[in-house]
Amino acid sequence: MDERFALVGLCPAAEQAAPKGRRPGKRPALAAAFLALMVLGCLLFPLLLTKDPASMDLSNYAREPDGTFWFGTDTMGRDIFAMIWSGGRVSLSIGFLATALSTVIAVAVGAVSGLAPRWLDALIMRLTDILLSIPSLLVIILLQAALGRANIASLSLVIGATGWMSVARVVRTEVRQLRTSEYVAAARCMGGGTFHILRRHLAPNFLASIMFMVVMNVRGAIVAESTLSFMGAGLPLDTVSWGSMLSLAENALTAGAWWIVLIPGLFLVATLLAVTELGEWLRRSANRGQSNL
Amino acid sequence: MCETLLDVRGLCHSFPLGAGRYLRAVDGVSFRIRKGEIFGLVGESGSGKSTVARCVMNILRPQAGSILYRGVDVCDPAQFRANRRMLQTERQIIFQDSSSSLDQRMKVADIIAEPLAVNHIVPPRGSLRAEAAFQLRYVGMDPAYLDRYPPELSGGQRQRVAIARALTMEPSLLVADEPIAALDVSIQAQIINLFRHLQAEHGFTFLFIAHDLAVVRYLCDRVGVLYRGKLVEMAPTKELFDRPLHPYTKALLSAIPIPDPRRERARTRFHFDEAAFDRTGGFVQVSPEHFVLGGKEAEP
Numbered sequence: 001m002d003e004r005f006a007l008v009g010l011c012p013a014a015e016q017a018a019p020k021g022r023r024p025g026k027r028p029a030l031a032a033a034f035l036a037l038m039v040l041g042c043l044l045f046p047l048l049l050t051k052d053p054a055s056m057d058l059s060n061y062a063r064e065p066d067g068t069f070w071f072g073t074d075t076m077g078r079d080i081f082a083m084i085w086s087g088g089r090v091s092l093s094i095g096f097l098a099t100a101l102s103t104v105i106a107v108a109v110g111a112v113s114g115l116a117p118r119w120l121d122a123l124i125m126r127l128t129d130i131l132l133s134i135p136s137l138l139v140i141i142l143l144q145a146a147l148g149r150a151n152i153a154s155l156s157l158v159i160g161a162t163g164w165m166s167v168a169r170v171v172r173t174e175v176r177q178l179r180t181s182e183y184v185a186a187a188r189c190m191g192g193g194t195f196h197i198l199r200r201h202l203a204p205n206f207l208a209s210i211m212f213m214v215v216m217n218v219r220g221a222i223v224a225e226s227t228l229s230f231m232g233a234g235l236p237l238d239t240v241s242w243g244s245m246l247s248l249a250e251n252a253l254t255a256g257a258w259w260i261v262l263i264p265g266l267f268l269v270a271t272l273l274a275v276t277e278l279g280e281w282l283r284r285s286a287n288r289g290q291s292n293l
Numbered sequence: 294m295c296e297t298l299l300d301v302r303g304l305c306h307s308f309p310l311g312a313g314r315y316l317r318a319v320d321g322v323s324f325r326i327r328k329g330e331i332f333g334l335v336g337e338s339g340s341g342k343s344t345v346a347r348c349v350m351n352i353l354r355p356q357a358g359s360i361l362y363r364g365v366d367v368c369d370p371a372q373f374r375a376n377r378r379m380l381q382t383e384r385q386i387i388f389q390d391s392s393s394s395l396d397q398r399m400k401v402a403d404i405i406a407e408p409l410a411v412n413h414i415v416p417p418r419g420s421l422r423a424e425a426a427f428q429l430r431y432v433g434m435d436p437a438y439l440d441r442y443p444p445e446l447s448g449g450q451r452q453r454v455a456i457a458r459a460l461t462m463e464p465s466l467l468v469a470d471e472p473i474a475a476l477d478v479s480i481q482a483q484i485i486n487l488f489r490h491l492q493a494e495h496g497f498t499f500l501f502i503a504h505d506l507a508v509v510r511y512l513c514d515r516v517g518v519l520y521r522g523k524l525v526e527m528a529p530t531k532e533l534f535d536r537p538l539h540p541y542t543k544a545l546l547s548a549i550p551i552p553d554p555r556r557e558r559a560r561t562r563f564h565f566d567e568a569a570f571d572r573t574g575g576f577v578q579v580s581p582e583h584f585v586l587g588g589k590e591a592e593p
């Protein structure tokens with residue numbers, strides 16, 4: 001070793017192994033695998049299956065699961081196995097589209113508010129608070145009624161447009177903090193350009209804090225779609241989604257056909273659980289960076 | 294040894310307090326730092342030391358005055374742009390608070406190598422990681438810390454990571470804002486020796502900000518005393534400690550405890566009357582190297 005190090009001397013690192021308690025926890029492999037399977041299934045199965053999920057075969061209505069109809073048929077004679085996958089496609093699309101939209105709005109509003117002068121910031125944040133205090137399901141139903149007959153795009157638009165407020169508040173607080181943080185000043189001092197600062201400092205810090213909420217928004221959007229369709233205020237019966245499948249519950253229960261409700265319900269609940277698990281993991285790994293001051 | 298590296302002239306900076314009021318944090322500060330010199334800036338908390346450092350590093354834009362580094366006015370946007378790379382590679386700062394000046398989501402190895410990566414400099418020791426390990430050793434830390442994150446380090450270790458980051462660029466001017474205040478006494482001594490070594494062997498120039506006068510006395514060649522944003526006295530270290538002229542400097546120096554108990558008890562504390570502080574006076578030269586604020590008090 002260089003004798004120049006003798007200047008300051010060297011104290012060995014106390015313990016070599018990383019402390020256990022701070023680990024982000026084990027990866028949610030099961031949840032991730034399940035979600036990947038669902039997404040793949042929803043993308044591929046509707047292309048591969050020969051049965052049309054929308055075709056009603058009234059000679060085969062409310063059939064129990066068997067060799068031909070794996071998950072049975074519903075009270076209108078539609079094949080549930082085919083409906084699960086094409087319905088999942090609709091439900092997941094709405095989940096992702098609505099979240100993408102709400103995230104874009106949230107980042108834009110939050111960044112503007114974070115960079116704006118004090119009065120504009122206060123104005124934007126008060127408006128956000130007001131919007132946040134109105135039950136979003138009510139707003140969704142009203143907006144949807146104004147837009148007319150629901151389809152995937154309009155429902156995503158409405159759900160996305162009502163779900164950005166809480167993320168926007170987090171974004172705004174983060175931007176305010178990061179803007180004045182010393183490590184950004186330090187990076188600028190050493191010659192880091194805007195792009196470097198965005199990529200190495202802002203994005204990691206900022207994404208970590210909103211990732212959890214964004215994932216939870218996916219869950220919220222899927223739930224909102226199901227709720228609306230279940231109540232009959234969402235997608236019409238002939239557009240198959242998990243929510244609209246559940247809206248047949250009443251018929252199904254009087255007909256004693258448990259599979260019509262239970263199977264789409266199971267898929268919905270399992271997907272929501274997997275998304276939650278993923279979100280929890282993201283939150284735990286984001287919290288690893290808490291200071292020990 | 295006589296070439297001026299940094300020339301600060303009439304620096305003023307105010308912070309808006311809202312409602313049209315301003316806080317004059319730095320008020321007409323002028324000093325020069327020669328190449329290879331360690332210039333100390335002392336003063337009580339809130340006297341504007343960090344603000345001077347931030348202006349020198351272009352983090353804050355002063356309202357008045359100029360800062361010349363190698364003859365380049367760093368406050369002038371056109372001149373700054375033309376010399377950007379030189380200014381950003383040759384000047385480095387060690388921040389006062391290392392818990393906020395290090396990105397919590399970066400590993401120690403990436404933090405230390407960041408200046409090299411940003412400036413696309415080929416690391417002299419092979420890889421960026423080897424370079425980071427070398428600098429970490431240099432400040433007395435085991436390279437095993439390379440894969441840790443700042444929140445997992447102690448305050449003193451974090452401060453040393455911040456020092457290591459500043460050293461990777463081998464800067465010509467190192468602005469050190471109370472770099473050792475968070476360290477324990479033995480590490481403090483080691484870091485101070487490291488600074489002396491860097492000055493003697495590698496010709497580093499320091500703007501060393503401190504409130505520990507014993508450290509300043511040992512380390513610095515010249516010292517400036519800052520009080521409420523005004524530079525009240527500036528002199529070579531020995532001269533300042535032997536023959537302080539401004540009443541505030543006298544009060545500051547008389548507050549240093551003396552290790553000998555008998556002399557400590559006999560020591561007279563000099564009290565400085567804040568109300569009597571006259572900020573309007575000019576900077577008077579009492580000897581070739583010794584300047585003091587306000588002519589009248591300058592009489593010995």
Ligand SMILES: Nc1ncnc2c1ncn2[C@@H]1O[C@H](COP(=O)(O)OP(=O)(O)OP(=O)(O)O)[C@@H](O)[C@H]1O
Pocket residue numbers: 308309316318336337338339340341342343344345389504
């Ligand atoms: N961003 C800011 N906004 C408003 N006032 C500020 C800001 N930064 C510093 N000040 C004020 O400017 C004055 C000088 O602050 P500065 O940080 O330069 O002091 P300092 O000499 O470094 O003190 P310390 O030894 O405690 O670090 C203080 O009165 C402080 O309250």
Ligand SMILES: [Mg+2]
Pocket residue numbers: 342343344389470
């Ligand atoms: Mg300070």
